[in-house]
Amino acid sequence: MKIETKCLHAGYTPKNTEPRVVPIVQSTTYVYDSTDDVAAVFDDPTKSLIYSRFENPTVMAVEDKINALEGGIGAMCTSSGQAASLLSLLNILKAGDSFISAATIYGGTINLFAFTLKKLGIECIFVDADAPEEEIRAAFKPNTKAVFGETLANPALTVFDIEKFAKIAHENGVPLIIDNTFPTPVLCRPFEFGADIIVHSTTKYMDGHAVQGGGVIVDSGNFDWTNGKFPEFTEPDESYHGTIYTKQYGKAAYIVKARMQLMRDFGCYPAAQSAFYLNLGLETLPIRMKQYCQNALTVAKFLEAQEAVEYVNYPGLESSKYHALAQKYMPDGTSGVISFSIKGGRSTAVKFMDSLKLASNEVHVADIRTCVLHPASATHRQLTDEQLVAAGIDGGLIRISVGLENIDDILADIQQGFDAI
Ligand code: PLP
DSSP: OOOOHHHHHOOOOTTTTOOOOOOOOOSSSSOOOOOHHHHHHHHHHGOOOOTTTOOHHHHHHHHHHHHHHHHHEEEEEESSHHHHHHHHHTTTTTTOOOOEEEESSSSSHHHIIIIIHHHOOEEEEETTTTSOOOHHTTTTOTTTEEEESSSSSSSTTOBBBBBHHHHHHHHHTOOEEEEEETHHHHHHOOOGGGEEEEEEEEETTTOOOOOOOEEEEEEOOSTTTTSSSOHHHHOOOOTTTOOOOHHHHGHHHOOOOOOIIIIHHEEEEEEEHHHHHHHHHHHHHHHHHHHHHHHHHHHHHHHTTOOTTEEEEEEEEETTTTTHHOOOOOOTTTEEEEEEETTTTTHHHHHHHOOOOOEEEEEEOOOOSSSEGGGGTTTTTSSSSHHHHHHTTOOEEEEEOSSSSSSHHHHHHHHHHHHHH
16 A cells, blocks of 8 residues: 555454444453453453553554554554653663764753753763764764664754664664654655654644644564663563563564553553544645645745845755755655744844744644744753754744645745744
């Protein structure tokens, strides 16, 4: 099946007389004929359902759909994108370990990595993703267990060279985790370039209508957890009556462990109702992504031609430093998100944004409606000037998430913003 068809049909195939649309299973629990049946489910939880803190049929239908879209071996939804990033790493790392991350990533993820994980004894080594390979190799330490990057960084809109990082990660015997939120699998499928794990904030384009918050982790099934660096996968899990994940679940060891161990303990699983909304968004994802890309390219070209604009970050533009990488990883378009810096810095940026009428000021992105945000005042407010520069942000930077309104109306709104400054 092609991706448009998978978006509609993967994950749920109704049988004779069953509902056409994936049903909302609003139940926290499931029943069994006997105590032996319950015991058997605990022996191998992948065989049946136990409890809605970590599995639910509505959510699982969506997990199977997203897994099919990314081409993985298994997926697990979470209650937010943050939870997906957190669990994707905690499934591998423990206190005393380190991991490498691109410095140009979403501000909330920087918080999680630089501050919260640090408190848990896990060190994040930030690198310039554009640095030469030797510099990135030199950042590895004996305790480094993973590498993390965003395909299209929020809000710097840099393109992460997945193949380059996959090669370096694998030379060091560790997996590459990719946040593929902005491109979605419609525009880029990181497993095809060597990534091992993918995370998403499904709050963004996958849902697209700003009605549910969620995340997902997808496992490619390709990483070799038996290479000696990951005893948690190859030695008995005493919290799960001695399960050895690689032995019992083979290629699905990572994603089964994420559910059985981490989701069981942290419980950040989405509600069935949220998964239902997410599924509606996924059904139209390919057609929406096509239109977002078309509208955003027009807006990016318009912005580039403005005297008041210092620079435009949109890898779909031929003038972009990342255009060649974008052509390689996202040949069909680079999403609806653009960032640009306005001459005059912070105060002019604020004046421009407050003058917009159609585009709303929102702490959100990838919505069906056009919205704007000033990262230095909002999502990246906590960063030092040095961290802001590393994350590709200055005072004049505005992030615009181009929606699906008619392009003439979007451009007219931006024009009247420029007229007001
Ligand atoms: N990853 C990216 C690229 C994001 O933009 C965001 C949120 O903006 C997240 C992860 C976190 O997702 P959520 O807000 O669903 O927790």
